[in-house]
Amino acid sequence: MAWDRNQMAERAAKELEDGFYVNLGIGIPTLVANYIPDGVDVTLQSENGMLGMGPFPYDDEVDPDLINAGKQTITELRRTSYFSSADSFAMIRGGHIDLSILGAMEVSEKGDLANWMIPGKMVKGMGGAMDLVAGVKRVVVVMDHASKAGDPKLLHNCSLPLTGQQVVDMVITNLGVFEIDRGKGMKLTELAPGVTVDDVKAQTEANFEIAV
Amino acid sequence: MAWDRNQMAERAAKELEDGFYVNLGIGIPTLVANYIPDGVDVTLQSENGMLGMGPFPYDDEVDPDLINAGKQTITELRRTSYFSSADSFAMIRGGHIDLSILGAMEVSEKGDLANWMIPGKMVKGMGGAMDLVAGVKRVVVVMDHASKAGDPKLLHNCSLPLTGQQVVDMVITNLGVFEIDRGKGMKLTELAPGVTVDDVKAQTEANFEIAV
Amino acid sequence: MKKIYPDARAALDGLTFDGMTVMSGGFGLCGIAENLIVALRDSGVKDLTVISNNAGVDDFGLGLLLQTRQIKKMISSYVGENKEFERQYLSGELELEFNPQGTLAERCRAGGAGIPGFYTKTGVGTLIAEGKEHKEFDGETYIMETGLVADLSIVKAWKGDEQGNLVFRKTARNFNPMMATAGKVTVAEVEEIVPLGSLDPDCIHTPGVYVQRLIKGEHEKRVEQRTVRQRETA
Amino acid sequence: MKKIYPDARAALDGLTFDGMTVMSGGFGLCGIAENLIVALRDSGVKDLTVISNNAGVDDFGLGLLLQTRQIKKMISSYVGENKEFERQYLSGELELEFNPQGTLAERCRAGGAGIPGFYTKTGVGTLIAEGKEHKEFDGETYIMETGLVADLSIVKAWKGDEQGNLVFRKTARNFNPMMATAGKVTVAEVEEIVPLGSLDPDCIHTPGVYVQRLIKGEHEKRVEQRTVRQRETA
Numbered sequence: 001m002a003w004d005r006n007q008m009a010e011r012a013a014k015e016l017e018d019g020f021y022v023n024l025g026i027g028i029p030t031l032v033a034n035y036i037p038d039g040v041d042v043t044l045q046s047e048n049g050m051l052g053m054g055p056f057p058y059d060d061e062v063d064p065d066l067i068n069a070g071k072q073t074i075t076e077l078r079r080t081s082y083f084s085s086a087d088s089f090a091m092i093r094g095g096h097i098d099l100s101i102l103g104a105m106e107v108s109e110k111g112d113l114a115n116w117m118i119p120g121k122m123v124k125g126m127g128g129a130m131d132l133v134a135g136v137k138r139v140v141v142v143m144d145h146a147s148k149a150g151d152p153k154l155l156h157n158c159s160l161p162l163t164g165q166q167v168v169d170m171v172i173t174n175l176g177v178f179e180i181d182r183g184k185g186m187k188l189t190e191l192a193p194g195v196t197v198d199d200v201k202a203q204t205e206a207n208f209e210i211a212v
Numbered sequence: 213m214a215w216d217r218n219q220m221a222e223r224a225a226k227e228l229e230d231g232f233y234v235n236l237g238i239g240i241p242t243l244v245a246n247y248i249p250d251g252v253d254v255t256l257q258s259e260n261g262m263l264g265m266g267p268f269p270y271d272d273e274v275d276p277d278l279i280n281a282g283k284q285t286i287t288e289l290r291r292t293s294y295f296s297s298a299d300s301f302a303m304i305r306g307g308h309i310d311l312s313i314l315g316a317m318e319v320s321e322k323g324d325l326a327n328w329m330i331p332g333k334m335v336k337g338m339g340g341a342m343d344l345v346a347g348v349k350r351v352v353v354v355m356d357h358a359s360k361a362g363d364p365k366l367l368h369n370c371s372l373p374l375t376g377q378q379v380v381d382m383v384i385t386n387l388g389v390f391e392i393d394r395g396k397g398m399k400l401t402e403l404a405p406g407v408t409v410d411d412v413k414a415q416t417e418a419n420f421e422i423a424v
Numbered sequence: 425m426k427k428i429y430p431d432a433r434a435a436l437d438g439l440t441f442d443g444m445t446v447m448s449g450g451f452g453l454c455g456i457a458e459n460l461i462v463a464l465r466d467s468g469v470k471d472l473t474v475i476s477n478n479a480g481v482d483d484f485g486l487g488l489l490l491q492t493r494q495i496k497k498m499i500s501s502y503v504g505e506n507k508e509f510e511r512q513y514l515s516g517e518l519e520l521e522f523n524p525q526g527t528l529a530e531r532c533r534a535g536g537a538g539i540p541g542f543y544t545k546t547g548v549g550t551l552i553a554e555g556k557e558h559k560e561f562d563g564e565t566y567i568m569e570t571g572l573v574a575d576l577s578i579v580k581a582w583k584g585d586e587q588g589n590l591v592f593r594k595t596a597r598n599f600n601p602m603m604a605t606a607g608k609v610t611v612a613e614v615e616e617i618v619p620l621g622s623l624d625p626d627c628i629h630t631p632g633v634y635v636q637r638l639i640k641g642e643h644e645k646r647v648e649q650r651t652v653r654q655r656e657t658a
Numbered sequence: 659m660k661k662i663y664p665d666a667r668a669a670l671d672g673l674t675f676d677g678m679t680v681m682s683g684g685f686g687l688c689g690i691a692e693n694l695i696v697a698l699r700d701s702g703v704k705d706l707t708v709i710s711n712n713a714g715v716d717d718f719g720l721g722l723l724l725q726t727r728q729i730k731k732m733i734s735s736y737v738g739e740n741k742e743f744e745r746q747y748l749s750g751e752l753e754l755e756f757n758p759q760g761t762l763a764e765r766c767r768a769g770g771a772g773i774p775g776f777y778t779k780t781g782v783g784t785l786i787a788e789g790k791e792h793k794e795f796d797g798e799t800y801i802m803e804t805g806l807v808a809d810l811s812i813v814k815a816w817k818g819d820e821q822g823n824l825v826f827r828k829t830a831r832n833f834n835p836m837m838a839t840a841g842k843v844t845v846a847e848v849e850e851i852v853p854l855g856s857l858d859p860d861c862i863h864t865p866g867v868y869v870q871r872l873i874k875g876e877h878e879k880r881v882e883q884r885t886v887r888q889r890e891t892a
Contacts (some may be wrong), residue, residue: 021633043587043633047759048685049832051631052587056887064688064879067814071686071739072885078621079587081628082828084835085685085711086767089760093538093778094605096633112783121758122748124738130786131760133781135538165783172761196878233867253866255821259525260451261598265864266820268653274427276454276645277596283452283505284651290855291821291860294594296601296629297477298453298533301526302771305544305840324549334514336504338604342552343526345774346545377549410841534776540774540795561774561804570795572770593860627861628826 001031001194002145002174009192010035011170012101012142016042017084022130023092026070028142032101043079048126054078069128072130079108089095089128092136100136103172104143106158110205111168111182113141113161133164134136145173154178154186154206158191175200178208187211213406214357214386222247223402224313224354224384228254235344237314240283240354244313244358255291257309259340261300264292281340288378301340305347312348314341316355316383318370321418323380323394324355326372338375345376351356357385359416366390366398366418385413399423427588428617429637432463434636435611439576440469443496447532447574447603448476448486452505455596456485459613459641460578465489470495470652475532475574477525477599479503484646493517499572502527519528523553529584529602536605536634541570549579577607580641581630583620585613588635590627597629607649613641661822661872662851666697669871670674671844674703675811677730681766681808681837682710687882688738689830690719693811705730709766709808709839710758713737718880725842727751734879735804736758739882761803763836763840768805770868773808775804793884803833809840811838815864818848819855822869822876823862831863 003011009031012022016022024030029120033055036042044053044115053068054075064075067082083091091097106114113133116126129210133139154171171178177190187209188200215223218356221243228244232254236242245267251418256265256300258280265280267289273287280286295303318326325345328338345351360366366383383390389402399421400412409422429435446464450456461480464472465488472495479498480486489495490508497519503509512518523531524546534542543566547553557568579600582593590612592600604610612635663669670699680698685691696713699705703808713732714720714892723729724742731753737743746752757765758780768776781787791802813834816827824846826834838844846869 011736023747039876040713045633046829048688049829051633052625056885057653058889062881062886063828065828066827067686067688067882069685071688071882073881073883074885076828079585079632080625080628081589081591081623081631082626082831083628083631084761084831085833086836087764090533092607093760093764093780094536096536096605120642122624122744125736126757126758126786127736128759130758130784131780134782136762143848164782174524207813248828255797258595260454262597263867264859268651270654270655274650274652276647277593277594279452279454279595279648283454283600283648285647285649286651288594288859291819291823291866292859293823293857293865294592294597294860295862295865296531296597296600297525297599298602301529302767302839303865305526305530305546305772305829306770307772308839334510335498337502337522338524338552339502340525342524342550343546346548347526393547479734522832530771530773539764539778539799540798541793542773544773559775564774566774591860597860625826626831626863627858629860643684 003192020098023100027103029101054080097136099138100132101140108158109186111180112158113163114158127196128132133167138169140170142172145175152205154204162180216405232310235312239312239315262397309348311350312344313352315416320370321398322372323378323392325375328375345347345379350381352382354384355386365418366416435465435639440467440609444469444575445473448576449579449599449600450503457578457580473497476500476543479506479509496536499545531572532606535573576606576609577603579604579612581614583616583618588632590630609636663862666693672695674701677705678809679707680812683837685832687880689815691812702864707731712737712742732883765803766840769807784873808841811844812836813838813846815848817850823867824864838864839845843870845871854867
């Protein structure tokens with residue numbers, strides 16, 4: 001069975017708490033905004049300088065001066081404020097954002113994260129990812145459990161250059177959910193429907209406790 | 213003869229150039245604003261967070277939210293902008309203010325400045341003076357040549373705790389004008405009317421070249 | 425998450441403890457959190473370390489906390505306006521750490537921005553530099569200053585909305601925006617609570633993320649030095 | 659002191675030299691100094707080091723300076739949108755220094771604020787930390803990053819006045835305010851030059867002290883990723 005992209009996003013949305021300020025990365029994390037639970041009021045931060053990010057605009061509302069960190073056109077809300085990139089990352093680096101949900105290429109059992117470069121390939125840059133994982137209070141990774149080639153992405157140690165060291169608190173994959181005690185180790189806390197612990201073990205290099 | 217307070221301020225005003233951004237200290241430096249030469253447009257900065265400081269308000273214009281760094285009520289101009297203390301001192305520390313004119317207790321021949329504390333007396337604090345002398349491009353001191361007790365204030369070395377080391381470019385006293393090559397030495401470049409070099413020497417401890 | 429509280433006392437409820445560090449916005453008596461200072465006094469909290477550019481006057485602003493001897497230590501740039509301060513300091517009842525004003529402002533900003541240390545030329549060669557790390561950059565000497573954070577920041581703004589977005593007015597902005605970022609908890613008092621959406625989003629000085637609690641206050645806004653000019657008569 | 663220039667070419671006159679460092683505001687194609695980038699290209703200046711979060715696209719923004727190979731080195735956080743960039747970089751024609759976006763933003767602010775170095779957690783334990791000074795604060799490890807300044811900063815604002823006061827619009831603000839502070843000379847282009855006194859002094863993002871020259875530009879404001887939603891039909 002396993003979770004699809006939307007189900008992973010839905011599961012990630014359960015990490016949102018009322019009043020949270022949240023930064024969502026590109027890809028599956030963006031979908032999390034579609035699953036914010038009823039009664040939970042969250043404010044989305046966009047690291048290019050906006051707090052209170054609204055949905056995509058209607059066709060006649062598109063404003064080239066109003067984009068998110070993925071360079072997509074968006075809208076503002078009644079609560080919105082704008083600020084400079086320096087002020088935006090002061091907010092991030094200073095620990096004022098409660099939660100960052102982002103994608104990854106690899107995560108280690110100690111919470112290391114790699115998601116910005118593959119040696120030998122053209123490197124596009126880390127953008128704001130290093131700042132987010134270093135500064136945001138809680139970091140949740142949403143990613144496929146294994147690569148397209150079937151290689152595990154949850155590893156003893158990341159093989160790719162790191163985005164951050166001991167920075168990940170939770171990993172949500174198509175197979176289940178892992179909690180990480182930064183620098184110590186990880187445990188499997190949930191399984192997607194129809195997935196067994198053995199299924200997970202077969203696709204995981206990292207050591208993990210089982211707490212399902 | 214010598215210069216009085218207003219004449220010292222008038223002389224200091226000759227250091228203003230068109231387009232300058234200027235910070236004026238408390239006391240005689242404040243009077244400099246009364247002598248800005250015709251055709252010279254200067255913008256006054258107040259370190260509590262204002263660029264484009266206007267004159268004192270009329271009685272019915274007094275606004276408690278609008279004060280200068282000396283806590284006096286003032287007015288705004290059409291060019292005025294307000295900003296935080298951090299942004300104000302970023303402006304000062306970053307070398308964006310062209311000229312600071314301030315008072316002093318002592319100045320050394322190398323350009324050291326003391327104007328914030330007298331050991332054994334209650335210390336009120338340095339306020340923004342240390343930041344101004346460290347950051348502003350050019351620092352002009354306006355002060356009486358000697359203390360009320362007749363002791364020289366232009367010294368080989370300051371006896372009082374410093375506000376800044378090698379920070380003063382010019383000293384204007386009631387007796388004349390000195391230019392300082394920071395860290396090197398000072399020279400007397402102007403005399404107040406009726407004042408002789410010997411008059412100056414008699415009241416000066418610092419070494420100075422004579423270039424009048 | 426309701427940020428708006430009915431009054432200053434309610435807004436400080438559960439936030440105070442003896443020995444805590446409080447940042448208090450304002451410059452002189454301009455832009456100070458008048459109502460929250462009174463509530464802080466009335467809370468009876470003791471042994472405060474207060475980070476504030478100034479110390480109020482004898483009977484207004486932080487002077488109220490000096491009268492009751494609730495302050496153990498001040499971190500300030502200038503305290504010249506307060507006689508009671510002078511008395512307590514000279515008698516050794518009060519600790520005092522002077523910071524150059526720009527260093528103090530930047531330390532607050534740094535604390536809020538996750539920057540534990542930075543270098544500045546300010547104070548090199550003075551008493552302020554003693555015991556601090558010195559470093560050369562491009563042949564010039566700088567000293568390291570550290571970021572400041574507080575258990576509680578109290579700030580005063582002009583307008584605020586239910587999300588905690590704040591706008592300051594004229595030179596009453598001063599230390600308030602940085603201090604709002606550097607409190608583990610920040611409580612703001614405003615002259616007016618405005619409907620959500622009525623503040624221009626391009627002109628919000630303090631985004632709501634920095635403000636946990638908010639009250640509408642009544643403000644005396646005392647003038648420290650009333651300086652005026654005369655109208656020319658025609 | 660007249661700050662307003664007739665056009666972009668005139669505004670750059672006398673400011674460019676081969677090998678210079680230029681800061682260029684904007685995020686993606688949002689808030690970039692379209693007219694000044696074209697004028698910089700037309701000036702023929704070579705061997706530029708360009709500090710900019712991104713590198714434009716092939717035929718717009720900084721991509722124009724890549725086409726003509728006027729850029730020797732980029733300091734950026736993300737350059738993924740530009741194919742010509744990729745080609746020049748892989749062939750070794752172009753140097754590239756990646757900075758985390760927040761570090762880049764803070765380095766520009768620090769440069770403008772007279773702060774030659776600061777400490778950050780960002781990048782600790784990564785390639786970014788290699789060769790940088792590490793220091794512990796309260797048991798946590800940080801790395802030192804340095805302030806950046808430029809020979810010339812080109813920024814784009816929404817409105818400006820004859821004193822150089824600038825206001826930005828929505829997320830087009832981004833890197834522009836810090837870069838305006840960090841240029842030895844800063845040239846701004848705006849959509850509208852407004853009469854002095856018409857900008858709200860509480861809402862000026864960049865005070866005029868930071869802007870030496872100013873032009874009114876014509877702006878295409880190209881959208882990089884047009885994402886829309888459909889109206890629900892009733």
